[in-house]
Amino acid sequence: MQEIDQFKERMDGKISHLIDKKQRFYFNVGSENLCEVAEYLFKNLGCRLSTATAMEMMHGIEILYHFSLDRAGQYFCPRVVITDKEHPKVPSITSIIGGAVWIEREMFDLWGIEFDGHPRMEELLTIHHPRGLKQPMRFGRTE
Amino acid sequence: MSVNKIPVGPFHPLLEEAEYFELKVDGETVVDIDLEIGWMHRGHEFISESKTFTQSIFLVERICGICSTSHPLALVHAIEDIDNIEIPLRARYIRTLIGELERIHSHLLWIGLAGHFIGYDTLWMWAWKYREPILQMFEMITGNRNHYGMMRVGGVARDVDPVIIPKLLEDLDIVDKKMVMIAGAAKDDPVLRSRLKNVGILTHQAAVDLCAVGPTARASGIAIDVRKDDPTDAYDLVDFNMIVKKNGDVYDKLVVRVLETLESTKIVRQCLEKLKVVQGAILNDVKEVSAGEGIGRYEAPRGEVFHYIRSDGTNRPIRHKVRAPSYVNIPTYVASCKGIPVADALITLAAVDPCYCCTERTIQLIDANRNPVAVDLLKLSREKTERVRREIHD
Numbered sequence: 001m002q003e004i005d006q007f008k009e010r011m012d013g014k015i016s017h018l019i020d021k022k023q024r025f026y027f028n029v030g031s032e033n034l035c036e037v038a039e040y041l042f043k044n045l046g047c048r049l050s051t052a053t054a055m056e057m058m059h060g061i062e063i064l065y066h067f068s069l070d071r072a073g074q075y076f077c078p079r080v081v082i083t084d085k086e087h088p089k090v091p092s093i094t095s096i097i098g099g100a101v102w103i104e105r106e107m108f109d110l111w112g113i114e115f116d117g118h119p120r121m122e123e124l125l126t127i128h129h130p131r132g133l134k135q136p137m138r139f140g141r142t143e
Numbered sequence: 144m145s146v147n148k149i150p151v152g153p154f155h156p157l158l159e160e161a162e163y164f165e166l167k168v169d170g171e172t173v174v175d176i177d178l179e180i181g182w183m184h185r186g187h188e189f190i191s192e193s194k195t196f197t198q199s200i201f202l203v204e205r206i207c208g209i210c211s212t213s214h215p216l217a218l219v220h221a222i223e224d225i226d227n228i229e230i231p232l233r234a235r236y237i238r239t240l241i242g243e244l245e246r247i248h249s250h251l252l253w254i255g256l257a258g259h260f261i262g263y264d265t266l267w268m269w270a271w272k273y274r275e276p277i278l279q280m281f282e283m284i285t286g287n288r289n290h291y292g293m294m295r296v297g298g299v300a301r302d303v304d305p306v307i308i309p310k311l312l313e314d315l316d317i318v319d320k321k322m323v324m325i326a327g328a329a330k331d332d333p334v335l336r337s338r339l340k341n342v343g344i345l346t347h348q349a350a351v352d353l354c355a356v357g358p359t360a361r362a363s364g365i366a367i368d369v370r371k372d373d374p375t376d377a378y379d380l381v382d383f384n385m386i387v388k389k390n391g392d393v394y395d396k397l398v399v400r401v402l403e404t405l406e407s408t409k410i411v412r413q414c415l416e417k418l419k420v421v422q423g424a425i426l427n428d429v430k431e432v433s434a435g436e437g438i439g440r441y442e443a444p445r446g447e448v449f450h451y452i453r454s455d456g457t458n459r460p461i462r463h464k465v466r467a468p469s470y471v472n473i474p475t476y477v478a479s480c481k482g483i484p485v486a487d488a489l490i491t492l493a494a495v496d497p498c499y500c501c502t503e504r505t506i507q508l509i510d511a512n513r514n515p516v517a518v519d520l521l522k523l524s525r526e527k528t529e530r531v532r533r534e535i536h537d
Contacts, residue, residue, distance in 0.1 A: 098474075102180075
């Protein structure tokens with residue numbers, strides 16, 4: 001059984017809208033299931049967290065995590081949609097993956113997404129900006 | 144315990160890209176390190192959303208001055224991933240040729256700097272001397288020594304003139320022989336081994352947890368390489384080995400890079416031989432990019448470069464994510480610097496191969512009374528090598 005089939009079987013009911021596109025798997029995850037999915041990908045399947053992409057859409061703020069399963073050349077991309085654009089908040093996965101610390105801090109910095117349980121929730125890139133940028137990647141907040 | 148802080152940066156001659164490190168030391172031992180980035184944040188991702196896909200290729204080429212073709216290559220892979228665009232065979236070999244030449248010059252640059260940092264100036268001068276023919280090969284192929292402007296969606300911008308291939312092979316032979324010499328010297332030298340072995344160890348578990356990539360990960364026993372794991376361009380058509388070591392120290396990182404350089408010369412030679420016989424187009428005409436999302440990656444000299452593109456069907460991306468290898472490798476300093484002497488901190492920081500320039504470097508040691516004292520990390524590192532050399536030879 002291939003890794004994606006194992007993953008689908010194990011995460012049945014916790015993921016939806018799976019798109020299988022040439023070794024790239026995009027799927028939706030509720031924020032309440034994010035840590036479980038991340039833990040399974042990182043610890044059970046042996047994926048590496050490559051990065052995460054945040055983006056503001058009309059329906060909310062999306063976070064697309066990119067987990068690389070290097071031995072198979074595949075990418076698993078859980079997508080979390082936060083509908084509360086004023087106070088975006090999701091659980092932090094830093095307790096599972098140490099490499100997520102900067103990735104989450106960057107999203108907090110540029111999009112204002114708060115990661116519950118992050119050990120150091122402060123700006124990463126604009127912390128020393130002379131004009132004090134605030135969430136510059138959000139709509140209408142760029143100078 | 145009296146802990147002093149040594150600030151390095153943010154604008155420091157050691158670092159080409161401005162970063163800030165604060166080494167916390169107890170006597171001569173590093174007990175912790177704090178990192179701050181953001182001093183060079185230029186907003187490429189934001190700017191890219193206002194550029195056409197072709198313009199973005201030139202934009203991302205300027206993210207890094209050393210491995211300037213890795214970002215364009217990852218970006219065109221991401222755009223091609225949206226529509227499953229195929230590229231001509233000749234263009235695949237040219238892309239691989241450019242990528243591997245870049246790996247050779249980047250690794251030679253690092254080997255030279257590493258030699259300089261520990262007081263091996265001969266190694267520094269050798270490495271940079273034999274890097275020069277590689278830059279000249281770039282000039283012959285692309286017209287530029289850096290920032291080649293070669294990548295396009297659907298292929299490459301410029302063909303390799305068959306007339307210059309014999310000369311390129313001749314130059315490559317010279318570099319190859321000298322690299323074998325440098326590899327032998329680096330592996331057999333007892334001082335170098337004593338100076339770098341078991342210094343700044345990044346354990347396998349720490350490398351996995353921090354999601355390290357490239358030579359930093361491979362020196363810690365993690366067998367990952369995009370060229371093998373998810374081959375694009377001509378990497379599935381050429382023969383080469385992935386270099387993996389286990390100890391995770393600076394010595395293993397040096398060995399990985401030296402041996403990878405030899406593997407890269409193998410790949411370059413195969414590509415040049417193929418370009419003698421493989422004919423045809425170098426660019427497929429791509430009229431438009433569909434709505435959708437694509438992931439592109441490439442094994443840069445420092446590790447996996449990652450690009451993500453979301454398109455709405457226009458000629459501009461609505462989201463362009465870029466993740467350079469240093470972004471995930473730099474946090475490994477924290478794991479590899481703890482418990483080492485200050486004299487080893489410089490080479491341990493440099494072993495990850497962040498972008499840095501080679502000029503004189505001075506730091507200020509702030510003691511408990513906040514009285515700054517001038518300390519030279521480079522001097523400490525070179526003095527330690529001299530001590531090791533005397534111990535071995537006396």
